[in-house]
Amino acid sequence: MENGANASFVNRIANPDVSIDDLVADPVARLRAADPCAYEDRGSEDKAGLEGDWADAPNPSSWPGVSRPSALRRRGVDGRDTPGHDEGPGHDEGAGAVLHRSAAPAAPAAHAVNPGFTPNERITLPRHLYGAGRPNAAGLDLADENSLAALAAGVTESVRIRWTAQPAGGGNPPRPVRNPADNRDVVGTVREAGPADIEAALGAAAGAAPAWAATPAGQRAAVLRQAADTMEARMPVLIGLIVREAGKSLPGAVAEVREAVDFLRYYAAEILRIAADRPAPLGPIGCISPWNFPLAIFTGQVAAALAAGNPVLAKPAEETPLIAAEAVRLLHAAGVPHDVLHLLPGDGSVGAAVVADARVNGVMFTGSTAVARLIQRQLAGRLTPSGQPVPLVAETGGLNAMIVDSSALAEQVVGDVIVSAFDSAGQRCSALRILCLQQDIADRTLAMLKGALREIAVGCPDRLSVDVGPVITAEAQDSIRGHIAAMRARGHAVAEAALPPGLAHGTFVAPTIIEIDCIADVEREVFGPVLHVLRYAREDLDRLVTDINRSGYGLTFGLHSRIDETIARVTGGIRAGNIYVNRNIIGAVVGVQPFGGRGLSGTGPKAGGPLYLGRLLAVPPRTALPGVAADVPAAAQAYVAWLRTQGWVREAEQCAGFLAYSMVGASEALPGPVGERNVYTLRPRGGVAAVAGTDSGLLVQLGAILATGNQALVEEGNAARTALAGLPPEIAREVAIVGAIGDAAGLEAVLFEGEVDALRGLTRRLAARDGTIVQAQAARPDSTVPGDAYDLARLVQEVSIATNTAAAGGNASLMAMA
Numbered sequence: 001m002e003n004g005a006n007a008s009f010v011n012r013i014a015n016p017d018v019s020i021d022d023l024v025a026d027p028v029a030r031l032r033a034a035d036p037c038a039y040e041d042r043g044s045e046d047k048a049g050l051e052g053d054w055a056d057a058p059n060p061s062s063w064p065g066v067s068r069p070s071a072l073r074r075r076g077v078d079g080r081d082t083p084g085h086d087e088g089p090g091h092d093e094g095a096g097a098v099l100h101r102s103a104a105p106a107a108p109a110a111h112a113v114n115p116g117f118t119p120n121e122r123i124t125l126p127r128h129l130y131g132a133g134r135p136n137a138a139g140l141d142l143a144d145e146n147s148l149a150a151l152a153a154g155v156t157e158s159v160r161i162r163w164t165a166q167p168a169g170g171g172n173p174p175r176p177v178r179n180p181a182d183n184r185d186v187v188g189t190v191r192e193a194g195p196a197d198i199e200a201a202l203g204a205a206a207g208a209a210p211a212w213a214a215t216p217a218g219q220r221a222a223v224l225r226q227a228a229d230t231m232e233a234r235m236p237v238l239i240g241l242i243v244r245e246a247g248k249s250l251p252g253a254v255a256e257v258r259e260a261v262d263f264l265r266y267y268a269a270e271i272l273r274i275a276a277d278r279p280a281p282l283g284p285i286g287c288i289s290p291w292n293f294p295l296a297i298f299t300g301q302v303a304a305a306l307a308a309g310n311p312v313l314a315k316p317a318e319e320t321p322l323i324a325a326e327a328v329r330l331l332h333a334a335g336v337p338h339d340v341l342h343l344l345p346g347d348g349s350v351g352a353a354v355v356a357d358a359r360v361n362g363v364m365f366t367g368s369t370a371v372a373r374l375i376q377r378q379l380a381g382r383l384t385p386s387g388q389p390v391p392l393v394a395e396t397g398g399l400n401a402m403i404v405d406s407s408a409l410a411e412q413v414v415g416d417v418i419v420s421a422f423d424s425a426g427q428r429c430s431a432l433r434i435l436c437l438q439q440d441i442a443d444r445t446l447a448m449l450k451g452a453l454r455e456i457a458v459g460c461p462d463r464l465s466v467d468v469g470p471v472i473t474a475e476a477q478d479s480i481r482g483h484i485a486a487m488r489a490r491g492h493a494v495a496e497a498a499l500p501p502g503l504a505h506g507t508f509v510a511p512t513i514i515e516i517d518c519i520a521d522v523e524r525e526v527f528g529p530v531l532h533v534l535r536y537a538r539e540d541l542d543r544l545v546t547d548i549n550r551s552g553y554g555l556t557f558g559l560h561s562r563i564d565e566t567i568a569r570v571t572g573g574i575r576a577g578n579i580y581v582n583r584n585i586i587g588a589v590v591g592v593q594p595f596g597g598r599g600l601s602g603t604g605p606k607a608g609g610p611l612y613l614g615r616l617l618a619v620p621p622r623t624a625l626p627g628v629a630a631d632v633p634a635a636a637q638a639y640v641a642w643l644r645t646q647g648w649v650r651e652a653e654q655c656a657g658f659l660a661y662s663m664v665g666a667s668e669a670l671p672g673p674v675g676e677r678n679v680y681t682l683r684p685r686g687g688v689a690a691v692a693g694t695d696s697g698l699l700v701q702l703g704a705i706l707a708t709g710n711q712a713l714v715e716e717g718n719a720a721r722t723a724l725a726g727l728p729p730e731i732a733r734e735v736a737i738v739g740a741i742g743d744a745a746g747l748e749a750v751l752f753e754g755e756v757d758a759l760r761g762l763t764r765r766l767a768a769r770d771g772t773i774v775q776a777q778a779a780r781p782d783s784t785v786p787g788d789a790y791d792l793a794r795l796v797q798e799v800s801i802a803t804n805t806a807a808a809g810g811n812a813s814l815m816a817m818a
C-alpha cells in the first residue's frame with residue numbers, strides 16, 4: 001500500500017464484493033464506457049501544465065486548481081475582453097458558450113461508474129462535517145461544467161456592476177480602484193472616510209452599543225447566519241470582484257468566499273455555545289484588516305465582534321475596499337443595524353484615528369508586525385470601562401519554515417512546497433518562506449522543485465489555467481524584486497520562473513527559489529512568491545529547530561517525515577501556532593485548524609477557534625472548553641496545599657479555582673475531512689510576569705501562572721515578594737526573580753494588581769518594548785468566585801496540528817471501516 005495507493009483503491013480492495021478483474025480494470029476505459037463522449041477532443045492539452053504532475057496527490061488540501069479544465073487555458077472565465085492578454089480562440093463568444101464548449105466533461109456520478117455504489121453512512125457528507133448546527137460552506141467545483149456556467153454568469157454580472165465603497169457620511173472625493181493584474185481595468189470607486197465621517201461613525205457606534213448588547217445572542221447569531229446564506233448564494237459574483245480587486249486566482253477566490261461564510265456561521269455557533277454565561281460585550285471595536293484576504297479576514301473580524309455584541313468600526317485595507325463594502329451591504333441587508341456596523345474605508349490614517357478614539361474599547365488587527373506595534377503604542381495607557389487595558393488582538397506576519405527529512409516522499413513534498421510557497425503569489429501570512437531539506441535528498445528535491453517552478457502558469461487570474469496572479473501593488477513588486485536582486489548580489493543561487501508576455505500592465509513577480517546557507521540569511525518576511533531553500537545535516541535537526549524558533553516569529557510550520565519519532569520531536573519543539581505534518585502549510589479551515597501565531601506573529605487568540613469570542617467580551621467565559629481534560633502541573637497542586645499550610649485561606653481557595661478552570665495540556669480532535677487529523681492543543685505560554693501591589697495579590701497571581709504551566713517572573717524590587725519566602729523547592733523552581741519586567745527574556749504575558757495609574761504606566765512600558773506584543777491583564781476587583789480573578793485562557797498557547805494521515809500508504813481510517 002505504500003506510496004500512492006489512493007483512498008478509493010484502498011476502500012475497494014477491502015470490499016469482498018469487488019472482484020480482482022474489477023479491481024484492476026482500466027479506469028479510463030470504464031469512464032469511456034459510462035459516458036462515450038467523455039474525454040473526447042481534449043488531445044494533448046490534457047497533459048499540459050501542472051495537471052499531470054499533481055492530479056493524483058492524495059492530500060485533501062492539495063492545490064485547489066489542479067483539477068481545472070486545461071482546455072480553458074488562456075481564456076477569460078467570463079469571456080471578457082481583458083486588455084493586454086493573449087486571447088484564446090473564442091474570446092468573442094458569450095461567456096456561457098465559451099465555458100460550455102471548452103469545459104471538461106463533468107465526472108460521471110459514482111453510481112453511474114459503479115452501479116453497486118451506495119454512500120457509506122459513516123463517512124460524513126461535506127455539508128455536515130461540522131454537525132447540524134454549522135453547515136460547511138458550499139464549494140464550487142471548477143471541473144464541473146454546470147458550476148462553471150454559473151460562475152461565468154456571476155463573474156459577467158460582477159463585471160457589469162459599478163462597485164463602490166464609502167462611509168455612511170459620504171466620504172472624500174472618489175478615487176478609482178484598479179485591477180492589480182491590469183491597471184487599465186477600473187474595478188470601481190472608493191470614497192475614503194474623512195475626519196467627519198469617522199467622528200459620525202464613532203458617535204453612532206457608541207450610541208448603538210447598549211441596544212446591540214441587549215439584543216439576544218440568538219438574534220445576533222440568526223443575522224450572521226442569514227448573511228452567510230446570502231454570501232454563499234452570491235459566491236460567483238463575489239468571486240468576480242475578488243479576482244479583479246485583489247488579484248486572486250479563481251480557486252483562491254472560491255476558498256476566500258467559503259472562509260468568510262464559515263467565519264459567519266462559526267461565530268454564530270460560538271456565541272450560542274457560551275450564551276448561557278450571559279457574556280457582556282466590550283463596546284465599540286475597531287476592526288482593521290489587510291488586503292490579502294479582503295473578504296475572509298474582514299468578515300471574520302466583523303462577525304466575531306458582532307456576535308459578541310459589540311458595534312464595529314470596520315477599516316478595510318486601502319487596496320481592497322470594494323469587496324469589504326459588499327460584505328457590509330450583505331450584513332446590513334441580513335439585519336445588522338446600520339448604526340452598529342460602520343464601514344470606514346481609507347488608509348492607515350483612518351485606522352489610526354479609530355484606534356486613537358477613547359470610545360473604542362478593543363481593536364482587532366490583522367496585518368504587519370510593524371503596524372501592530374504602532375497600534376499597541378497608541379492604545380497604551382487607555383483602559384476599558386471595566387478597568388482592563390484595551391484589548392488588542394493582533395494577527396501578524398511569519399517567517400514560516402518547513403523541514404523535509406530523507407524519509408519523505410519527494411513527489412508529495414514538491415507538490416506541497418509549490419502550493420505552500422506560491423499559491424496566492426506567496427501573499428499569505430501562512431506561506432512557506434524557508435524550506436529546509438536534509439542534505440541527502442536536497443539535490444534531487446531541488447531539481448524537482450525547479451522543474452515544477454517552470455510549470456507554474458503566471459498570468460491574469462480570471463483564467464482557470466492560471467496558478468499565480470499579480471502581487472498587490474507596484475510598491476510590493478519593487479520590494480520583492482529588490483529582495484531577489486539583493487540576494488543575487490550577495491551570491492545566493494537564484495532560480496526564477498519565466499513570466500509570459502502580455503503582463504506589462506499588471507504587477508507580476510516571477511515565482512523564485514533562492515538558495516541560502518542559514519535561517520538568518522532571511523532577515524524579514526518577504527510577502528511574495530519567493531521561496532528560500534536551505535540544506536541541513538541530519539545530526540543538526542535539533543539545532544535547526546532552535547534556529548527557526550530564534551527568528552521570533554511563530555505562525556505556520558511544516559514537517560515532511562515518515563518517522564514517528566521525528567514527528568513527535570520536531571512538532572514538540574517548534575514554537576508555531578499552526579503545525580502541518582506531511583501536507584502543505586496554507587489554507588487553515590475555520591474551526592478545523594484555528595489559525596494564528598505567537599511571538600512576532602501575533603497575540604492570539606486564534607481566529608476560528610474556541611477562545612476568540614472570549615477576548616471580545618468584558619468578562620470572558622470561565623470555561624472556554626468545557627469537558628476537555630487538562631493536565632495541571634504538580635507544582636500548581638503543591639502550591640495550593642502550601643498556601644493552606646501558611647494560612648492563606650482565601651488565596652488558596654482562589655488558586656484551587658484556577659486548578660479547576662485551567663485548560664493547559666488539553667487536546668481536542670476537531671472535526672474535518674477524512675484523511676486528515678486535526679488536533680487543537682493548549683500549551684503553556686512561557687514567562688508570565690506577576691506584578692502585584694499586595695502579598696495577597698502576588699500569591700493569587702502565582703496560582704494562575706502555575707495552574708497554566710507557565711514560569712512566574714517576579715521583579716526583584718517588588719515589596720510583595722517577601723510573601724514567597726519559604727516556597728518549597730519544587731514550586732520555587734517555577735519562579736524566576738528578574739530585574740525590570742519590561743526587559744525580561746521570554747516574557748509572554750503580565751498579570752497586574754494595583755492602582756490604575758500604575759497599570760497605565762505598565763501598559764506604556766510594555767508597548768515601548770521591541771519584539772513580541774505583550775499585554776497586561778488586571779485582576780478583577782469584584783472577583784469573588786474562586787478561579788475568577790484572571791482569564792486563564794490568555795495564559796495558554798493555542799496550537800493547531802494538522803496531519804495528513806493518508807500520506808503514508810493511503811487512508812487507513814477508510815480501510816478500517818466496515
Ligand SMILES: NC(=O)c1ccc[n+]([C@@H]2O[C@H](COP(=O)([O-])OP(=O)(O)OC[C@H]3O[C@@H](n4cnc5c(N)ncnc54)[C@H](O)[C@@H]3O)[C@@H](O)[C@H]2O)c1
Nearest residue numbers: 289290291316317347348351352367368371395396397429
Ligand atoms: N496572521 C494573520 O492571520 C495574517 C493574515 C493576513 C495578513 N497578515 C500579514 O499582513 C501583512 C500584509 O498585509 P498589509 O500589507 O495590508 O499589512 P499592513 O500592516 O500594512 O496593513 C494592515 C491594515 O492596517 C492599516 N494600517 C496601516 N497603518 C495603520 C496605523 N498606523 N494604524 C491603524 N491601522 C493602520 C492598513 O490600512 C490596513 O488596513 C503581512 O505581514 C501578512 O503576513 C497576517
Ligand SMILES: N[C@@H](CCC=O)C(=O)O
Nearest residue numbers: 428429430586587588595
Ligand atoms: N489563514 C490563511 C492565511 C491568512 C494570512 O494571510 C491560511 O491559512 O493560509
